[in-house]
Amino acid sequence: MHSESELEILMARYQQGDHAAATALIHRLSPQLHRFFLVQFTGREDADDLLQETWLRIHEVRHTYRTGEPVLPWFYAIARHIRVDHYRKALRTTGREQALEETPEPAAPTASGRSANLEEMLAPLPASQREVIEMLKIAGMSLEEVARATSSTVGSVKQKAHRAYAALRERLSGMAIGEGRAGVVGER
Amino acid sequence: MRDREIDTILDQAARTPHDVDPALLDRIADSVGRSFAAVRPVRPAWVLGTALILICAAAAVAFAALIGFYGIRKLSGWERALVFPVLAILVWLAATTRVAEVTPGSRRRVSPESLLAVVTLALLAVFAILFHDYHTHHFLGGVACLKAGLLDAIPAALASWLLVRRGFAVNSVASGMVAGTLAGLAGVVMLELHCPNFEALHVLLWHTSVVPSAAAAGALLEWLRGLPARA
Numbered sequence: 388m389h390s391e392s393e394l395e396i397l398m399a400r401y402q403q404g405d406h407a408a409a410t411a412l413i414h415r416l417s418p419q420l421h422r423f424f425l426v427q428f429t430g431r432e433d434a435d436d437l438l439q440e441t442w443l444r445i446h447e448v449r450h451t452y453r454t455g456e457p458v459l460p461w462f463y464a465i466a467r468h469i470r471v472d473h474y475r476k477a478l479r480t481t482g483r484e485q486a487l488e489e490t491p492e493p494a495a496p497t498a499s500g501r502s503a504n505l506e507e508m509l510a511p512l513p514a515s516q517r518e519v520i521e522m523l524k525i526a527g528m529s530l531e532e533v534a535r536a537t538s539s540t541v542g543s544v545k546q547k548a549h550r551a552y553a554a555l556r557e558r559l560s561g562m563a564i565g566e567g568r569a570g571v572v573g574e575r
Numbered sequence: 576m577r578d579r580e581i582d583t584i585l586d587q588a589a590r591t592p593h594d595v596d597p598a599l600l601d602r603i604a605d606s607v608g609r610s611f612a613a614v615r616p617v618r619p620a621w622v623l624g625t626a627l628i629l630i631c632a633a634a635a636v637a638f639a640a641l642i643g644f645y646g647i648r649k650l651s652g653w654e655r656a657l658v659f660p661v662l663a664i665l666v667w668l669a670a671t672t673r674v675a676e677v678t679p680g681s682r683r684r685v686s687p688e689s690l691l692a693v694v695t696l697a698l699l700a701v702f703a704i705l706f707h708d709y710h711t712h713h714f715l716g717g718v719a720c721l722k723a724g725l726l727d728a729i730p731a732a733l734a735s736w737l738l739v740r741r742g743f744a745v746n747s748v749a750s751g752m753v754a755g756t757l758a759g760l761a762g763v764v765m766l767e768l769h770c771p772n773f774e775a776l777h778v779l780l781w782h783t784s785v786v787p788s789a790a791a792a793g794a795l796l797e798w799l800r801g802l803p804a805r806a
Binding site: 414421439451457460461464465467520527540 | 586
């Protein structure tokens with residue numbers, strides 16, 4: 388997590404042509420942007436490519452950031468645009484059916500394993516809910532910032548988060564009951 | 576399973592460090608560093624919004640001046656007091672949405688689709704309240720109004736595109752739709768200044784349809800513009 392004002396200062400220096408500020412931003416924000424791509428069912432190699440593409444686009448349009456505006460929504464809006472573009476291209480090249488076949492089966496998260504893999508845990512959620520949860524809970528953005536990044540309203544973000552939690556609750560409770568039963572059978 | 580437990584799991588996941596290959600980060604820093612220069616940030620949103628409103632007003636007044644201010648002369652005082660403030664509010668809403676559409680991560684008051692719906696319904700409501708002549712003597716001649724409205728929308732759209740061309744639209748089709756909505760509104764303002772035909776069906780259909788037609792044209796143009804990149 389980085390303080391917003393620190394990122395704002397780096398961004399302003401980046402716009403003024405400070406290469407060290409650009410490098411600092413790349414090193415600070417890349418891990419969370421990379422994770423954002425991974426959560427969306429992208430393989431590690433694809434996530435690497437998307438990250439690179441995102442930074443090139445960020446560099447191209449860095450003048451569109453206005454000082455004083457929240458920084459993270461600006462970065463995430465561009466990253467999201469790159470991801471959506473990539474997804475559309477993948478659909479066109481491989482065909483819808485094939486793309487669906489290649490989508491990894493949602494792995495069952497373990498309710499007891501608290502450090503369950505994040506990508507696996509969010510796998511059953513629709514993409515729009517996954518990205519909202521990733522931004523809210525992993526990137527630590529506020530509802531307002533997520534709304535800005537996803538070009539939607541706070542109400543819509545709240546609704547997606549609520550639905551995502553309902554789906555996760557149901558799934559994880561089911562897993563806990565399943566594990567409990569397995570434990571009882573095992574004891575017998 | 577409670578929400579708090581889900582929060583705990585997600586918190587733990589958030590705290591788990593996620594590393595990216597340092598060589599990749601160096602490659603990114605290198606490629607970014609190859610073309611490095613200071614840039615001038617885009618102008619403040621209120622400056623761009625005000626400029627867009629002025630462009631719309633100028634396009635509408637200039638076109639109406641060319642073909643005559645017959646409509647505004649025929650409108651009564653209270654009709655003018657209702658139509659033009661409503662149009663001003665709609666133009667302001669469309670202008671601020673247009674600026675937001677070309678600024679990544681900015682706050683949206685309405686989505687492009689909602690904007691189009693709000694503008695269309697507001698125009699229909701105002702026209703339905705104001706005009707009660709249900710004759711259809713000159714109904715088919717209304718095509719000329721649609722054409723004139725769209726013709727006026729073209730310079731408004733071009734000028735507004737020039738103004739915000741340094742922006743970056745994360746959704747180009749939606750951005751085109753908003754640009755069309757705004758330009759279409761300039762066309763409607765022009766028609767209210769010019770058109771003396773106050774038959775209800777004429778105004779409801781031909782004047783209002785300038786906005787969705789321009790919005791559809793804007794979205795289509797942006798979609799076509801993106802075709803080479805998608806191919």
